[in-house]
Amino acid sequence: AQPTLAVVGATGSVGSVMLELLSSRRNVWGEIRLIASARSAGKTLTCRGERLDVRELTAEAFDGVDVAMFDVPDAVSEHWAPIAVSRGATVVDNSSAFRMRPDVPLVVPEVNREAVHDRPVGIVSSANCTVAAMIIAVSPLHDEYGLRELVLASYQAASGAGQAGVDTLHDQLTKVAGDRLLGGRPGNVRQAVGDDLGPFPAPLALNVVPWSGELADLGWSSEELKLRNESRKILSLPALKVSATCVRVPVVTGHSIAVHAVFAAEVTADGARQVLRNAPGVILVDDPEAGEFPMPIDAVGTDPSWVGRIRRAMDDPRALSFFITGDNMRKGAALNTVQIAELIAAELAKGAPA
Numbered sequence: 569a570q571p572t573l574a575v576v577g578a579t580g581s582v583g584s585v586m587l588e589l590l591s592s593r594r595n596v597w598g599e600i601r602l603i604a605s606a607r608s609a610g611k612t613l614t615c616r617g618e619r620l621d622v623r624e625l626t627a628e629a630f631d632g633v634d635v636a637m638f639d640v641p642d643a644v645s646e647h648w649a650p651i652a653v654s655r656g657a658t659v660v661d662n663s664s665a666f667r668m669r670p671d672v673p674l675v676v677p678e679v680n681r682e683a684v685h686d687r688p689v690g691i692v693s694s695a696n697c698t699v700a701a702m703i704i705a706v707s708p709l710h711d712e713y714g715l716r717e718l719v720l721a722s723y724q725a726a727s728g729a730g731q732a733g734v735d736t737l738h739d740q741l742t743k744v745a746g747d748r749l750l751g752g753r754p755g756n757v758r759q760a761v762g763d764d765l766g767p768f769p770a771p772l773a774l775n776v777v778p779w780s781g782e783l784a785d786l787g788w789s790s791e792e793l794k795l796r797n798e799s800r801k802i803l804s805l806p807a808l809k810v811s812a813t814c815v816r817v818p819v820v821t822g823h824s825i826a827v828h829a830v831f832a833a834e835v836t837a838d839g840a841r842q843v844l845r846n847a848p849g850v851i852l853v854d855d856p857e858a859g860e861f862p863m864p865i866d867a868v869g870t871d872p873s874w875v876g877r878i879r880r881a882m883d884d885p886r887a888l889s890f891f892i893t894g895d896n897m898r899k900g901a902a903l904n905t906v907q908i909a910e911l912i913a914a915e916l917a918k919g920a921p922a
């Protein structure tokens with residue numbers, strides 16, 4: 569029989585993308601069980617053309633479940649993932665709760681799919697949305713040229729902060745739209761937006777906010793440390809030098825990252841394009857003269873990382889600069905988690921030890 573899949577957080581914004589993917593990808597699942605918090609339980613959602621009732625998150629909800637995908641806040645994963653494992657499920661967790669634990673693999677299938685099979689506590693973590701988009705392009709270049717350092721600037725969409733982020737951006741844009749000069753007069757965006765900041769520390773409309781996540785050590789944000797720590801773990805490069813600045817931008821969906829990568833070997837832009845042209849999960853869009861760039865408005869709703877603006881550093885033949893955009897709700901969250909779950913389903917189908 570095909571494995572039973574649970575979707576925990578099914579009513580959330582990432583959860584709904586998971587259901588969409590499960591309905592459009594080749595089906596490898598038997599029963600699909602939708603699970604959510606008590607306040608969201610009882611809703612009925614559609615997946616694979618079936619109307620499914622959303623069940624409340626309880627221990628019993630995991631009885632008979634082979635694989636459980638979680639897209640819930642860190643604290644909820646922290647508490648419930650071990651319970652799901654104790655009821656027999658293998659957990660694929662999209663929160664950051666377990667990502668840096670040495671006994672939990674952190675996986676982006678295009679880069680390190682083999683890590684899925686070594687999961688001593690029955691949990692596999694999916695990577696941060698910005699990391700997932702970036703690492704898919706950086707990894708093949710590392711394989712070819714030997715990565716030594718990453719200097720990153722992210723341009724992260726409002727939907728990375730959930731539905732609240734999207735609603736806040738929409739409300740703020742409504743308030744600032746219409747007055748063509750508003751963005752050009754000091755202080756007026758703050759005045760127009762008022763105190764409706766939602767999940768952001770400052771107004772997002774007509775602005776960029778150089779912050780994502782929570783305050784961490786030495787002035788770094790938690791998001792910037794994720795880009796450093798998760799990249800090191802996924803690439804197995806514990807000494808990789810990473811410096812990231814994570815910025816929220818007034819985009820609904822689509823995270824972008826400007827990358828400066830320093831390698832051991834000399835690189836050329838054409839050589840890098842050749843490597844990326846054949847890389848899994850990458851679309852090369854690199855023709856500035858024709859106005860072709862990786863941009864959120866094109867990447868949204870698609871699976872790959874869109875990569876362009878590839879050029880060799882003017883002052884270092886071992887360094888490349890380039891730009892990446894990916895749909896943070898799909899490959900950044902729902903798709904990466906679904907792909908990992910499918911790898912586990914394939915393992916179960918072969919009768920390997922779950």
Ligand code: 2RA
Nearest residue numbers: 697698724728729780
């Ligand atoms: C964000 N990467 O964009 C974080 C969580 N999705 O807010």
